[in-house]
Amino acid sequence: xxxxxxxxxxxxxxxxxxxxxxxxxxxxxxxxxxxxxxxxxxxxxxxxxxxxxxxxxxxxxxxxxxxxxxxxxxxxxxxxxxxxxxxxxxxxxxxxxxxxxxxxxxxxxxxxxxxxxxxxxxxxxxxxxxxxxxxxxxxxxxxxxxxxxxxxxxxxxxxxxxxxxxxxxxxxxxxxxxxxxxxxxxxxxxxxxxxxxxxxxxxxxxxxxxxxxxxxxxxxxxxxxxxxxxxxxxxxxxxxxxxxxxxxxxxxxxxxxxxxxxxxxxxxxxxxxxxxxxxxxxxxxxxxxxxxxxxxxxxxxx
Numbered sequence: 001x002x003x004x005x006x007x008x009x010x011x012x013x014x015x016x017x018x019x020x021x022x023x024x025x026x027x028x029x030x031x032x033x034x035x036x037x038x039x040x041x042x043x044x045x046x047x048x049x050x051x052x053x054x055x056x057x058x059x060x061x062x063x064x065x066x067x068x069x070x071x072x073x074x075x076x077x078x079x080x081x082x083x084x085x086x087x088x089x090x091x092x093x094x095x096x097x098x099x100x101x102x103x104x105x106x107x108x109x110x111x112x113x114x115x116x117x118x119x120x121x122x123x124x125x126x127x128x129x130x131x132x133x134x135x136x137x138x139x140x141x142x143x144x145x146x147x148x149x150x151x152x153x154x155x156x157x158x159x160x161x162x163x164x165x166x167x168x169x170x171x172x173x174x175x176x177x178x179x180x181x182x183x184x185x186x187x188x189x190x191x192x193x194x195x196x197x198x199x200x201x202x203x204x205x206x207x208x209x210x211x212x213x214x215x216x217x218x219x220x221x222x223x224x225x226x227x228x229x230x231x232x233x234x235x236x237x238x239x240x241x242x243x244x245x246x247x248x249x250x251x252x253x254x255x256x257x258x259x260x261x262x263x264x265x266x267x268x269x270x271x272x273x274x275x276x277x278x279x280x281x282x283x284x285x286x287x288x289x290x291x292x293x294x295x296x297x298x299x300x301x302x
Contacts, residue, residue, distance in 0.1 A: 003149060010153070013081045022236065024082060025075050032074015036067050045301050046070070046281045052300035053204040054276065068277035072232070076278075080125035084160035088133035091161070095130050096233060098240040100226075104184070107224035108136060113179030115218040115225045117245070119190035119268040120280035125158070127230040127240060128186055132162030138184045139164045141171045141213070143193075168196075171213060179221050186228075187214040189261075190268060192288045200290050201262040204269060206297045209288040215260035218247050225260075227267045231275050243267055 016024040035041040046066045051057065057065065083091060107114045116131075116138070118124050131138050140163050145151035155165045166174045166185075178185050192198045192209025197216070200207040218225040225245045230238045245263055248256040272279045286299040 016078060016082060017085060021082070021086075025078050025236070028078030029071045029075040032077070033067055033071040035074065036070035041070075042282045045284055048300045048302070049281045049285060050276070052206070052286075053272075065277055066281075069279070069281050072278050073280065073282065075232075076123045076125075079123055080154075081157065083125060083129050084157045088162070091126070091129050091133045094126065094237055095230070095240055096235070096237040098130070098134075098242060100242040100244065101134070101240070103224075103244055104131070104136060104226060104242060107226075108182065108184070110224075111182040113182050113221070113223050114184045115179075115214050115223055116184050116186040116228050117189050117214045117225065117264045118186065118228050119272075120188060120283065121190075121229045121268065121272055122231040122275065122278045123238065124188055124230065125161075126238060127228055128158070128163050129161035130230065130238075130240060131184065131186075131228075136184050137164075137182070138162075138186055139166050139174070139178045140186045141166050141168055141175070141188075143168050175217050176221065179217065179223055185217065187211070189214050189264065190285070191283055194288075198288075199258050199261050201258070201265045203265055203285060206286050206299075207289050207293055208265075208286050210261050210265055212257050212261055214264070215257045218245075218260060219249065219253065219256050222247060222249065227264050227271075229268075229271045231271065231278060241271060 016027070019027070036043055043066065046069055047062055050065055050069070051062045104114065118127060128138060128140055140158060142155065142165055144167065145154065158165055175185050189211045192211065197212045198209045199212050201210050203210070225247050227243045227245055228240060230240045233239055245260065245267070248259050250256055284299065284301055287301070289299060
């Protein structure tokens with residue numbers, strides 16, 4: 001089954017390489033929209049979470065935003081698959097602006113390493129490829145995919161873009177070495193999973209299990225820390241939002257970690273509000289909550 005899925009995917013991606021970039025991406029957008037209607041893949045999850053995050057929206061507005069969310073995911077998936085074929089300069093050309101990128105360059109020049117935190121927003125694969133294309137030595141902490149052949153393929157595409165891949169189970173050992181070597185270490189930190197050190201912080205007003213790892217490393221090694229997200233603009237190019245995150249050092253390690261987790265989650269939420277259709281609402285963000293969560297703040301997915 002894994003082999004069939006993998007070779008079907010490779011054949012599909014191979015056919016897209018023959019198309020102009022904009023045509024291939026537009027095809028991905030249309031394909032993604034089919035996931036919403038007529039196929040209804042996780043349709044209810046997306047609609048219920050969007051309605052909970054944006055209670056001011058009418059049902060037709062929720063429907064339209066959900067459809068755009070699926071279309072965005074389809075386009076982003078195609079973009080990510082085709083990125084390695086572009087080369088560094090064309091990756092850079094996909095970005096029309098990168099706010100505060102000079103701060104990242106200054107941190108790199110200081111030789112202290114840095115932590116970069118993002119979420120499943122916009123095109124997170126492009127954000128990493130852009131940093132690498134601009135000369136930032138970057139390690140990405142990744143989780144394994146269910147299909148090992150696809151997992152190997154996607155990590156080869158990341159490596160081809162200049163990103164060093166670090167498995168999440170190796171992060172404890174390799175992240176300190178990367179930071180001491182003056183490298184950037186990137187974390188996608190908006191999915192609470194079983195067995196992962198996490199804390200509960202507000203996300204659109206509801207408690208959500210959120211990984212602590214980026215905060216632990218940032219505080220322990222006292223390195224510059226940034227939030228970054230690549231948001232697609234109406235013209236199809238991207239604006240990369242980079243924001244420095246204050247790293248608390250009060251001496252109370254647990255409190256400081258919780259504070260930092262809450263801070264980067266707040267920044268992520270603010271960025272999502274700029275382009276809510278570009279967030280990965282297909283993931284059940286509030287699935288894991290504290291047992292004493294009030295009924296009105298519990299996971300809206302039923």
